[in-house]
Amino acid sequence: MRQFKFRLLILLLISFVSFIKESHAIEKRTIGVILPSNVTYYEEIHTHFLKKMEATIVARQIDFLIQKPFPDPIALSNAARKLIAHNVDIIFCYGTEATIATLKERPDQPVIYVAGYTPALERYRTKNSTGVEFKTPISSITRYLNSMKEIKTLGVVYNPLESDSLYQLDEIMRCCPFYKMTVIKLIIKRPSDIRQVLENINVDALIFTTSSIANIALSNFREYRIPVASLLPRRDAKPVISLYPSPKKQAEKAAAIIQAVLKGKKPHEIARDSGADMELIFNLGEAQRMGLRIPADLLTEATEVIH
Amino acid sequence: MRFLLLIISVLILCFSTASFAAEKEILIGLIPEENIFRQMDRYKPLSEYLTSRLGMKTRFTILSRYGDIIDRFITRNLDGAFFGAFTSVLAIEKLGVEPVVRPLNPDGTSSAEGYIFVRRDSNIKDIKDMKGKTIAFVDRATATGYIFALAYFKEHGIKNPLGYFREYYFTGSHDSALLSVLDGKADIGVAKNKIIKERFKKDPVMEQEILIIARSTALPDVTLCLSKKLDRSLKERIKDILLNMDKDPEGRKVLERLGALRFVAASKEDFSIVYNLLKKADIEIKTYKYR
Structure with a gap:
């Protein structure tokens, strides 16, 4: 004991x-x-x-x-x-x-x-x-966007002061000729620049790069009726497609x-x-509101479909 | 009264004809190889062609997932199915089906390979770099989309392949495994070469971005296997129509839509290579939990 x-x-x-x-x-x-x-x-x-x-x-x-x-x-x-x-x-x-x-x-x-x-x-x-x-697969977002609507001119919203944004612009420019798209570079250095930049611009769709400034600007974007793809999420802005790391x-x-x-x-x-660990989010409600064609790939591959 | 009897007789005749017609329908299952809309688009002309040549309705139905195929074959009372390499073996063993024909691919082969692939910019160059990454397989019941990879990892000294990765998941179709890697949802993908090549042909950007790390040996491609319950003469007619459809201009159009040059005869012996693969992957077909 x-x-x-x-x-x-x-x-x-x-x-x-x-x-x-x-x-x-x-x-x-x-x-x-x-x-x-x-x-x-x-x-x-x-x-x-x-x-x-x-x-x-x-x-x-x-x-x-x-x-x-x-x-x-x-x-x-x-x-x-x-x-x-x-x-x-x-x-x-x-x-x-x-x-x-x-x-x-x-x-x-x-x-x-x-x-x-x-x-x-x-x-x-x-x-x-x-x-x-992370590294965003740029071709995927371009391909999905193009499968919803024939895109001849693609606006890319980027900030030259943010290097990730610049790399993404380069990659989009390399990728677009394969899809027969012309890239329109849209520089913004302040979130408020977005209004001025989009005045008199005629593009079929927009990609917002991972620039923080572009992401903030995206929240002011709801009134425009242009399909938007975003490389960072912004729930309050309803981009049609978002592709970003979880x-x-x-x-x-x-x-x-x-x-x-x-x-x-x-x-x-x-x-x-x-x-x-990328997530592909597809906003079906917004796509339908814009009268876009809904590709089967997007619906089946999306991590989340917002109605 | 006579009139009433006449009506009843006509109605009975109608119903019996209808039920006879219903009995005459042939229902063939399709494994969900790729996006179902694309797959149905490829196979629909073939069902119409068989209907017209056989003189009886032939319908194709896409089975929801690989793992259900054997159960669905029984519950839906299928007359046959286009099975993959592994599901053919499974169906031969469990259902006693008979391999009849398989399509000859545009490259002159009637076989398929499994690929293990990554994004070219992923810094994954070999099996060592795959440790702790995320891998997307197609389904447990696919040779090209799963079993070959298991055998490959085991042959390279990885005793517990699934434990080698941080995460693994099954996409349900070959093109979905490819898109998972392209979209950055998985680091590594495993899928059938034919589906991958078809996607590359339509979108050359995909080909530039994908690096093939390993390939399987050639395995029998999708094979039409017919139920043992189906009448022998009907089986022979189906086989004959399919083997000769490349000699018919209308048949050639259907084959083109299907993505095939013609059909070639298939037999059980073609699958010995699949049995070898199962052995390498330490899979016992009778006890394997493929669901």
Whole structure:
């Protein structure tokens, strides 16, 4: 009996020590977050990210310092500088431009990003950065759009100050000759530019690139009766087709990376995640309202059909 | 009274003729190889051709999914079906069907290959790069869209192929597996070469974006197998019409729509290669859970 009590005591002591060790292994940390403002897609990822983090033990040890700059390069750089000056433990960036702006500052802290556009980040990655990336299959969205309506002129809404947007424009231009489409480049640097840009423009359809500015502009677009495809979602804008990486999966992958860093892994020890997780959303109600032909492929392949 | 009897007799005659006509209908199932609208468009002229040449209504029905094929064959009392390589073997074993003919492809083959493919810009170049990625198969009951890939992974030392991937799913059709990869929903796809090549022909951009990583050996392509219950002479007539339709101008038009040069005779022996594949994939046909 005495031997049993002694063993039980030892067992309890071991459990207590490992609990103390576990809770001390993760000290109180601060994660600086750059979340470009008014981009609902990033907000959706952030909601999923917080949920995922709350479910883990490390969540209790974290303070979030969130910056919500307007998505232009200067505001994004300023946000990055503030977080560096605040000496946060990790800088967590939403989207390509916030990531590039931060990496250009060469911070000592690990930089983790989510929803980064792979081709645009290639030049900027460092040993101290890793994250979740994606690459939109441009030909798919062009093909689906073309299958609904014969498109001779395709307007592409992009921002030359956002490199992901520029890469997508290039790819659309490479792809369109195969579908006998002419590309009309529509530059916007501020969301309000969209009205001016679309004045006197005659296009059969529009593609909004992943530019944050274009995404904000999309919310002011409802009065136009032109089929719109968007490479970032915008529920309040009802694009006919949207093709974008799943916000939930992006968040889950980013949370897993951040947890690994908090547990001591270096960013260069964690592989970038660029796995396929695209969602194809088709707005059937909007397509019917515009009298578009509904291709069977779209209905069968869509991740979600909005009626 | 006589008049009433006459009416009753006429009605009985009508009903018996109608039921006789109904009995004479031939119902053939189609596996859901591709988008059903496209598939029906390809096969409809063939059903009309068979109806006119056989002198009895011939209807095609697309079976909802590969895994239901054997059950649906029984419950819908089908007279035959165009089965894929694996479902033919399954139907031979479980239903005792007889392989009759299969279409000869425009490239002169009557076989199909399975492809394992990725997006060219995916950085996946070989089997090692596939670890932890998402893979889209067609269905558990397809040789070219699943079983060949299982055999391939096992041959390359992966004991638990499904556990090798972060996620796997079944798209239900070959073209859907292709579109899953093109649309970025899956990193890797497995599907039949014929359907892939047809899509490439219509849209050359697709071909530029897809990289084929592995191919299966040639397997028997879609084969018309007829029920053992069907009258022998009727089976022979169906076979004869199909084997000779390339000699008839109207038949050639139907074949063109189907995407075939002509039909060639098929036999059970053609499927020995499928049995070998099943062995490599460690699949025992009698116990395999294909649903």
